[in-house]
Each structure stands twice: as C-alpha cells, then as structure tokens.
Amino acid sequence: MSDLKRFEHLKVQLEAIRSATNNFGENHLIGKGGFGKVYKGELFHCEGHTTVALKCLDRAFGQGDREFWNEILMLSLYKHENIVPLLGFCDDGGEKILVYKYASRRGLDLYLNSNNLTWVRRLEICIGAARGLTYLHNPGETKQRVLHRDIKSSNILLDENWNAMIADFGLSKFCPADLQYSFIFSNPVGTFGYWDPLYTETGLLTKESDVYSFGVVLFEVLCGRLCTGNHDNSQSFTELVRKHYKEHNLNGIIFGNIKDKINRSSLKVFSVIAYQCLKRDRNKRPLMNEILAALETALEYQQNDLGNTGAMDKLKQLQESVPLESRAKGDPTTRPRTATERFNVSPIPLHVFEFLVLQCQFL
The missing domain is CATH 3.30.200.20 (Phosphorylase Kinase; domain 1)
Structure with missing residues (x-):
C-alpha cells in the first residue's frame, strides 16, 4: 500500500x-x-x-x-x-x-502494593499519566481528540526514573471535537473492571469514558491493589470505594504503608477528584485538565505538608476560576474547563487528517 x-x-x-x-x-x-x-x-x-x-x-x-x-x-x-x-x-x-x-520498571500494576512506592511518588506517577491523557484529549488545531479506550494501570509504563508513559493504543479511536455532539458509537472494548458502565451499556464513547477508567486507576493507587481479584466477592472495586468515600471511611481501604503518611489536604483533593471520575452521569465527571490540576494541588499539599484549611476552596477555584470556553452548542460532554496553557499541551499537527484517511482503510 x-x-x-x-x-x-x-x-x-x-x-x-x-x-x-x-x-x-x-x-x-x-x-x-x-x-x-x-x-x-x-x-x-x-x-x-x-x-x-x-x-x-x-x-x-x-x-x-x-x-x-x-x-x-x-x-x-x-x-x-x-x-x-x-x-x-x-x-x-x-x-x-x-x-x-x-520502560525498565514496566507497568504501574506491578507496584500498587509496593512498600517502596511513597505517596509523593504515587502522585507524581498519576500526574504524569494525567498529562499524557490530557494531551490526547486536547483537540488542538485539528479539532480531533484521541480516546484511548483501555486506560488501566498495566498500560501506564514506568521508566527507570518512575516517569509515567501511557501505552497500548491498539483500541484507540479518533473523535471529532468540533461537532454538535462530540462522541462516537462503537462496540464496547477495554478491560473488565475499568469499563465505563455507560459505554458498555450504550456503545456511546466519549472522553469521559477514559476519565472513568482513569478514576479506577487513581483509586488503585490509593488502595494499593488492582480493581480485579478476590478481595471482596460481594461487591465490585468501584462499589467498594464509593461506599467508603460516602461513609467518610477511606482509611479503611487506603494502602497500609502510606495510610499514616498522607497529608489530610492532599488526600481530600485526591479523593474528591477520583470520586468525581466515577460518577455514573458522565456530565458530572471532570475533564482531564481539571484532574491534572487537582493532582498537582494534592502533590503541592503533600510536599509542603499544609493543613486542611483551604483545601476544598483551592479545589473549587481550580474548577471554577476560568470562564466557559467557546464550544459546539448542545454538546452534552463539555463543561467549564481550567486553562490548558499551564499544562504545556502542544497542538496536534494538521497533517493528522492524512493519517485519518489511511486509518479508515484498516477500520
């Protein structure tokens, strides 16, 4: 060819x-x-x-x-x-x-229950993965975004310096970002435990499907365990973390080695944004740049060991400090966003469309 x-x-x-x-x-x-x-x-x-x-x-x-x-x-x-x-x-x-x-350290899934993975390092890994996913979701000049469709801890690779890299794009899809409705219909694929329930039920794929999967990863990092396994056959991992979150009992599921070392404000910001990712209503899930901002704030609180005062105010400011972007009327998948400039996200080259034509020959 x-x-x-x-x-x-x-x-x-x-x-x-x-x-x-x-x-x-x-x-x-x-x-x-x-x-x-x-x-x-x-x-x-x-x-x-x-x-x-x-x-x-x-x-x-x-x-x-x-x-x-x-x-x-x-x-x-x-x-x-x-x-x-x-x-x-x-x-x-x-x-x-x-x-x-x-990637010499291979997948994040291998280190979830590692006693050597501090809370700071866990946050830095989450931030790196969030930056990669923010870049993919950013439409840039082409008005196209990439939906990964298989975000999971084993697809977040780590190099010798613990830098995170998103991998495995075989199931990924291009999605138009400048139409009235920014979603596509496709046969649900991915990995059990990380699936967005709305995607699996309807075949409606949006960027929020990746957000849901990333929320599962965030709670895996916090709990020090995979979302699958015989930990509790009576309920799923997401049901478990939602239950503990609503009951204000996250200490009951936080990984033991980091439980007593997490700053309260850092935990608050992290858990709030992770919980929002798992909202069944996709319109209530945050955008990736909002998630990235929250994770960076959680790291800031941890490194500076700041008190709880003002933690939630800071999170609200991150989500509400900028005006609505111009967007396609009626798009149900968009909400207020924080400024992407601070994340150094580069636009995708315009020649992407040449590759889209080629991709269609294989789909």
Whole structure:
C-alpha cells in the first residue's frame, strides 16, 4: 500500500529482531498481554542502538492487523513525554511486531502494593499519566481528540526514573471535537473492571469514558491493589470505594504503608477528584485538565505538608476560576474547563487528517 511508504523509516527487519531476542528466547520474554508476548532486546533502529521492548502480535489473543496499524498510526501522530515512544515495527515473514522504548520498571500494576512506592511518588506517577491523557484529549488545531479506550494501570509504563508513559493504543479511536455532539458509537472494548458502565451499556464513547477508567486507576493507587481479584466477592472495586468515600471511611481501604503518611489536604483533593471520575452521569465527571490540576494541588499539599484549611476552596477555584470556553452548542460532554496553557499541551499537527484517511482503510 503506497500510503505506508511514509512509515518506511520505522521498519525493522525480522532477522534483526530474531538476533536481538535470541530467536524469541524465553530469557528475553518479559510479559504477555492482550496483543501477545513482549520481549526485551538490544536493537539498532531509526534512532540508534538502544534497549527496546518488542510486542509481537498473536491473533489468538483477539487482536489483529487493525490494532497493529492503529497503534503505528496513533504513535506516529501523537508524541509526548508521557506517551510511550514507538521506535519501529516489523511486518515481515508473517510476523507483526511493534518496537517501543523500553520502560525498565514496566507497568504501574506491578507496584500498587509496593512498600517502596511513597505517596509523593504515587502522585507524581498519576500526574504524569494525567498529562499524557490530557494531551490526547486536547483537540488542538485539528479539532480531533484521541480516546484511548483501555486506560488501566498495566498500560501506564514506568521508566527507570518512575516517569509515567501511557501505552497500548491498539483500541484507540479518533473523535471529532468540533461537532454538535462530540462522541462516537462503537462496540464496547477495554478491560473488565475499568469499563465505563455507560459505554458498555450504550456503545456511546466519549472522553469521559477514559476519565472513568482513569478514576479506577487513581483509586488503585490509593488502595494499593488492582480493581480485579478476590478481595471482596460481594461487591465490585468501584462499589467498594464509593461506599467508603460516602461513609467518610477511606482509611479503611487506603494502602497500609502510606495510610499514616498522607497529608489530610492532599488526600481530600485526591479523593474528591477520583470520586468525581466515577460518577455514573458522565456530565458530572471532570475533564482531564481539571484532574491534572487537582493532582498537582494534592502533590503541592503533600510536599509542603499544609493543613486542611483551604483545601476544598483551592479545589473549587481550580474548577471554577476560568470562564466557559467557546464550544459546539448542545454538546452534552463539555463543561467549564481550567486553562490548558499551564499544562504545556502542544497542538496536534494538521497533517493528522492524512493519517485519518489511511486509518479508515484498516477500520
């Protein structure tokens, strides 16, 4: 396909990948996911010689060519320090392999119950992920935003310095942001436990679907556990955290190692914004830039060890200090937003539309 020539500089030969992984040897295998097996290796690619993660498509896991090319398209267009960089791909010898910058600490899910992950570091990881998702949701000059559709702790990768990067864009969708109604209909996909209930019930996908999933991640970080598992078979994770929040009993579910070290104001701001993310009514969920502002405030309170006085006033100011943006009349998914300038969010290049045409050939 002639349109794929623009990706020629990203192509990696299968023989080079076989050599880097000792022919996909078990000692190079570092994980498995919904896409297939992931290997670690030393590889020379378009940006030089470095340690990489190689994600190999296995159709038995339910994904295929569409997800493979979708990931290449998305990560070729959207570049941000909190989005995992795509370094190359292989479409050779019947193999389809994606090559990423290696995140040495792998997924956030591996550290939720780590005694070494302080509250400050947990907040910094959440802030990094929120910056990446804010960038994806920002329509920029193209009036298009990206809906990830599979936000979860295992898709938030961590490098050696604990910097967070959002990964796994195979299920992502472009969504117009300048129409009367900014949503799309699609078959619900994602991961059990993180699904937006309204999306799964109606097939109506909005940016608030990502917000709901991110809210689940925030409570995972606070509770030090995954949303799935045999912790309490009588109720779901989201039901559990809502119950404790409403009963003002978050101490009953906060991860033990950080429970006595969280500043009260920091916890208040964090828990309020996380709870709002889980609102069933999507119109009551916050925007990503509001979430980012709240998380930064929670970190500020923790680092300065400030008292509880003024915590909620500060949160309200973050949500109400700017006027309504101009928006499409009747769009039910928009609300007052805080200024995005403070988050250093770069607009998406206008040539995104060329890629949208290409993407349609795979959807």
